[in-house]
Amino acid sequence: MSLLNPFNKRPGLNTATILLVENEEQFQQSLANVLVEETAVTVNVRLAKTLPLPMKNDESRPRIDLVVFIINLTLDKSVKSAKASLKYLDPGYFLGKVCFMVTNARQALGCTGRLDAVRQLAVSLHCPLLFAEDQTPEGVTSSARRLLTILKVASGLVPNTTALYLSNLTRCAMPPDIDQPSFD
Amino acid sequence: MDDSAKRLLQRLVRRIPTQMLRDTLDKWERLTAKQRAFVDFTQSKWTITQELLAVCEERELNVKHIAELEMIYVIGNPNQGMWHTFQLVDAEDDAHSLELVQFKEQFKSHLSELKRNVAVKIKKHTDEAVWIRIAWGDTFSRPNHLKATYVVHYLQTPFVFVSGLLSKHKPLLLQALTLSTRHQGIKDANLSGQKLTAIRDLLMRQYQHVFPTKYPSPLAERNRSVSNLHIENEQAEASANRHRMAGEAFGNGMLPALQSAVYKLETKFRDLTNETMTERDKPLRCVVKFSSPNILESLRHCASTGTKNILATSIKQMMQLKGHDFVSKYFYCKQNVSQPVQFFKCPQEVTHTVGTTGLILLQELLQLLSHPCCHLFP
Numbered sequence: 026m027s028l029l030n031p032f033n034k035r036p037g038l039n040t041a042t043i044l045l046v047e048n049e050e051q052f053q054q055s056l057a058n059v060l061v062e063e064t065a066v067t068v069n070v071r072l073a074k075t076l077p078l079p080m081k082n083d084e085s086r087p088r089i090d091l092v093v094f095i096i097n098l099t100l101d102k103s104v105k106s107a108k109a110s111l112k113y114l115d116p117g118y119f120l121g122k123v124c125f126m127v128t129n130a131r132q133a134l135g136c137t138g139r140l141d142a143v144r145q146l147a148v149s150l151h152c153p154l155l156f157a158e159d160q161t162p163e164g165v166t167s168s169a170r171r172l173l174t175i176l177k178v179a180s181g182l183v184p185n186t187t188a189l190y191l192s193n194l195t196r197c198a199m200p201p202d203i204d205q206p207s208f209d
Numbered sequence: 210m211d212d213s214a215k216r217l218l219q220r221l222v223r224r225i226p227t228q229m230l231r232d233t234l235d236k237w238e239r240l241t242a243k244q245r246a247f248v249d250f251t252q253s254k255w256t257i258t259q260e261l262l263a264v265c266e267e268r269e270l271n272v273k274h275i276a277e278l279e280m281i282y283v284i285g286n287p288n289q290g291m292w293h294t295f296q297l298v299d300a301e302d303d304a305h306s307l308e309l310v311q312f313k314e315q316f317k318s319h320l321s322e323l324k325r326n327v328a329v330k331i332k333k334h335t336d337e338a339v340w341i342r343i344a345w346g347d348t349f350s351r352p353n354h355l356k357a358t359y360v361v362h363y364l365q366t367p368f369v370f371v372s373g374l375l376s377k378h379k380p381l382l383l384q385a386l387t388l389s390t391r392h393q394g395i396k397d398a399n400l401s402g403q404k405l406t407a408i409r410d411l412l413m414r415q416y417q418h419v420f421p422t423k424y425p426s427p428l429a430e431r432n433r434s435v436s437n438l439h440i441e442n443e444q445a446e447a448s449a450n451r452h453r454m455a456g457e458a459f460g461n462g463m464l465p466a467l468q469s470a471v472y473k474l475e476t477k478f479r480d481l482t483n484e485t486m487t488e489r490d491k492p493l494r495c496v497v498k499f500s501s502p503n504i505l506e507s508l509r510h511c512a513s514t515g516t517k518n519i520l521a522t523s524i525k526q527m528m529q530l531k532g533h534d535f536v537s538k539y540f541y542c543k544q545n546v547s548q549p550v551q552f553f554k555c556p557q558e559v560t561h562t563v564g565t566t567g568l569i570l571l572q573e574l575l576q577l578l579s580h581p582c583c584h585l586f587p
Binding site for chain 1: 444
């Protein structure tokens with residue numbers, strides 16, 4: 026079974042590899058272009074539409090430190106495809122090496138069901154949920170910067186921190202119940 | 210200048226945006242350079258109108274000249290208003306050797322025989338199109354220049370595009386056109402839209418054609434550029450395949466910007482979960498409407514991102530070959546691309562037997578369309 030495994034390859038020197046999984050294949054390209062501009066660390070970006078990844082790339086593929094699922098909240102297919110891809114990840118990834126990035130949350134205000142579903146998913150898997158704006162270059166740069174911070178920790182390049190420690194701080198939490206009385 | 214000329218000029222200045230107004234006046238060439246410099250285009254439209262009225266009075270221009278100005282504007286910006294297409298049928302022997310001068314004379318004489326007091330202006334554009342502007346009048350009234358009809362015809366092709374035509378004038382215009390182009394009949398081609406350029410390109414096949422090739426993909430590049438060394442697409446082959454297939458079906462160039470396509474179908478409902486509908490003997494009559502800023506482009510995008518593995522090619526072929534609209538009940542199609550198309554929803558009649566989930570996805574719909582029972586009615 027072709028599960029993607031986080032620990033079965035040796036890491037590279039001063040290298041970090043990130044895998045961007047997006048069904049629409051649009052935002053990932055602009056993110057990748059910004060991510061490779063990082064100078065302190067060599068960043069390798071792998072782009073995919075869904076998991077599982079093709080077997081023939083297995084030898085040449087470096088160890089993947091962070092898997093990011095990019096979900097477009099306006100499209101149902103996006104959410105479904107991301108959920109289907111989750112099955113192909115080794116459980117070792119869910120200790121801080123998976124991240125959900127969501128775009129178009131403002132436009133999807135009408136269908137809050139999808140956002141809640143993604144939030145539930147992130148909570149159950151203990152993963153961070155990031156909101157991104159993909160239409161302007163500033164939005165792309167800021168999302169890339171956030172991803173880089175998590176990526177550096179996940180690839181072990183930040184001393185005294187590991188992905189698991191960081192995930193305790195960044196993981197998604199469900200918002201408190203609406204039924205609770207607010208303080209007026 | 211008489212009243213109608215003044216009103217026409219006022220209407221025109223209001224309609225044309227200021228940037229284009231200057232260019233249009235330059236092309237018109239009825240005002241001297243000094244007079245054109247006199248009009249200050251940075252002021253409000255009302256001031257511009259007054260100045261232009263004064264200038265035109267000086268030159269003693271009448272309504273015919275202002276009509277010319279309007280024509281120049283419309284020729285430069287044809288993608289406004291609603292254009293309808295007609296097709297000439299049954300050409301006579303000398304239809305293919307029809308010349309512009311002959312056509313002009315015949316058309317003017319036929320039209321004035323049919324209706325008195327029409328003002329006709331014919332102009333040949335650089336790309337072989339003949340533009341005709343018609344202001345209709347009565348035996349008792351002068352031609353009404355405010356509501357002119359525009360006709361575009363490419364000589365020796367069977368297509369005529371008309372905009373701004375009232376139904377009472379339609380038979381007269383069609384008769385004059387048929388006689389002057391030496392055909393025996395004319396029929397409605399059922400293709401209409403706002404963008405004249407798009408419907409013209411579609412009908413006259415002026416888009417990039419797709420020819421089948423034996424070796425479709427070019428040689429792979431050996432040296433990749435530096436920035437790409439760190440970015441790698443895992444499923445590059447699959448996506449390249451999809452792009453190639455989309456290119457094969459739609460071509461890689463600009464596609465004519467069709468904005469709405471309506472199909473009338475008489476077909477069979479096919480949904481395994483729903484037996485009541487599937488077992489009906491009578492064919493299911495439905496209307497399919499596709500609407501988008503650019504339908505063909507969104508279908509091509511759909512095919513290249515693999516959202517629906519399709520039958521987009523069959524839709525495109527249908528649009529090209531038939532070239533006319535088939536009216537159907539409303540199914541709207543949801544597409545997750547940058548040019549969104551509307552949502553799929555079952556028409557009222559079908560919903561109360563189907564129940565809450567009256568949704569037919571694009572894929573199934575397209576299967577419907579390509580189903581052998583599907584008859585497309587002209």
